[in-house]
Amino acid sequence: MQVPGLQFGSGVALATPQPTSGNPAPNPTPTGMGVLQNVKLTLGADIKSLYGISQWAVDTAIGKRTIKGSFEFAQISNLLISQLFTGDATAAGSTLTTEFPGEQQDVPASTPFLITATNHTTFSTDYGVAYLNTGVALTRVAVGVAWVTLTAYALGAITIDAAGHIQKVTTAGTSGATLPTFSDIGGTVTDGTVVWTDEGLPAQGTYALGAGGKYSFAAADASAPMLINYSWTSATQGSTLTAESHPMGYGPIVGLNLVFPYEGGGIGFYLPNVRLGKIDVASKLEDYAMYSVDYEGFAGPNGVPFYSYQAF
Numbered sequence: 078m079q080v081p082g083l084q085f086g087s088g089v090a091l092a093t094p095q096p097t098s099g100n101p102a103p104n105p106t107p108t109g110m111g112v113l114q115n116v117k118l119t120l121g122a123d124i125k126s127l128y129g130i131s132q133w134a135v136d137t138a139i140g141k142r143t144i145k146g147s148f149e150f151a152q153i154s155n156l157l158i159s160q161l162f163t164g165d166a167t168a169a170g171s172t173l174t175t176e177f178p179g180e181q182q183d184v185p186a187s188t189p190f191l192i193t194a195t196n197h198t199t200f201s202t203d204y205g206v207a208y209l210n211t212g213v214a215l216t217r218v219a220v221g222v223a224w225v226t227l228t229a230y231a232l233g234a235i236t237i238d239a240a241g242h243i244q245k246v247t248t249a250g251t252s253g254a255t256l257p258t259f260s261d262i263g264g265t266v267t268d269g270t271v272v273w274t275d276e277g278l279p280a281q282g283t284y285a286l287g288a289g290g291k292y293s294f295a296a297a298d299a300s301a302p303m304l305i306n307y308s309w310t311s312a313t314q315g316s317t318l319t320a321e322s323h324p325m326g327y328g329p330i331v332g333l334n335l336v337f338p339y340e341g342g343g344i345g346f347y348l349p350n351v352r353l354g355k356i357d358v359a360s361k362l363e364d365y366a367m368y369s370v371d372y373e374g375f376a377g378p379n380g381v382p383f384y385s386y387q388a389f
Contacts, residue, residue: 084344087113088337090148092161095350098378099330100164100323108160111152114367116335118146118346120383144348144374144382151365153358155318161353163320164329171315172201172308179304181209184294192292196309200290204306215303218283328352333372338388347384350377 090113094105123140155167173196182192194200206215279285281297292305330352336345354371376382 081342082344083342084337084339086337086339088116088335089113090116090150091334091336092351092353093332093334094160095330095332098350099352100327101329102159102164103166106156106160108154108157110148110150110157110370111154112150114149114151116146116148116337118144118335120144142382144351145372147369147371149367149369151367153368155316158356159318161329161331162356163318164323164327165318165321167316167318169316170310170312171317172310173314174204174308175306177306178212179205179207179306181302181304184298184301184303186300188296190294190296190299192294192303192305194290194292194305194307194309196307197290199310199312201308201310203286204308206284206292206306207304209302209304213282216283218279218285330377333374342388344388345386347386348374349379349381349383350375 090110091107092109093107094101096105121143123142125138125140126134127136127138129135159165159167180195182195184190184192203217205217207213208215279293279295281295283295285293287293290307290309292303294301294303330350333348333351334345335348337343351372351374354373357369358366359369360366374382
């Protein structure tokens with residue numbers, strides 16, 4: 078038989094955004110703290126003591142009461158942050174990043190010495206390139222990429238070869254200008270309103286980034302295996318929460334249900350008015366990342382700071 082009053086394990090923490098108070102996120106949605114590790118609840122009070130000429134207090138009285146606590150869990154989500162912390166909306170789609178140490182691709186053996194990122198169609202941000210064999214990082218330099226400039230400003234037809242080079246641009250009133258190959262160095266071609274400057278390939282140990290996730294390298298780096306780190310967007314995978322800067326005092330109010338079941342018995346606390354404070358993120362080399370949250374409760378409009386339910 079269970080000994081009354083015992084509790085074992087982490088318990089359960091469930092939160093419900095209050096739609097009629099505070100600043101709830103759109104579509105208030107209850108959520109639980111996934112893979113909960115521990116819960117702390119402190120029902121505190123200031124004790125005021127009255128002294129006379131003797132050493133011992135004549136009387137004591139309760140002053141301000143507080144409800145404070147924390148919990149640690151392992152399963153985070155944008156829904157949880159939105160509903161319980163910021164009150165900001167989430168949207169479908171997310172920004173993804175290559176897995177470190179990066180996406181492996183080899184520089185082509187011949188011109189153009191160009192690597193196109195696998196996820197180039199929605200390429201977002203470059204996070205650097207390194208040699209696979211040594212781990213030495215390359216330096217990014219600003220080298221003109223001819224076809225990007227011409228595609229943006231050409232008034233007429235553009236002739237592009239199979240390798241993606243622009244070979245000829247036809248603008249109004251001209252028969253077109255034949256351009257040097259990508260590996261040629263120097264020279265400026267002006268054709269109507271189109272200006273193209275061939276700044277040449279990057280030097281060895283450097284790379285240039287063109288539009289659409291195109292990385293160009295030196296001829297001396299031909300066939301070299303590279304590690305590329307970058308991010309790209311997905312319109313369908315995951316979600317994005319964009320935090321806003323709200324006025325002071327803004328934040329969701331949630332009802333927090335802390336349940337501690339054990340062998341058919343147990344106890345639970347329901348705090349109808351709680352605000353959650355900071356989120357600490359702690360990762361480890363050989364362990365799961367843990368998230369710890371502080372919270373504080375108050376009486377709220379109905380004057381009830383908490384309910385306690387006992388199942389024995």
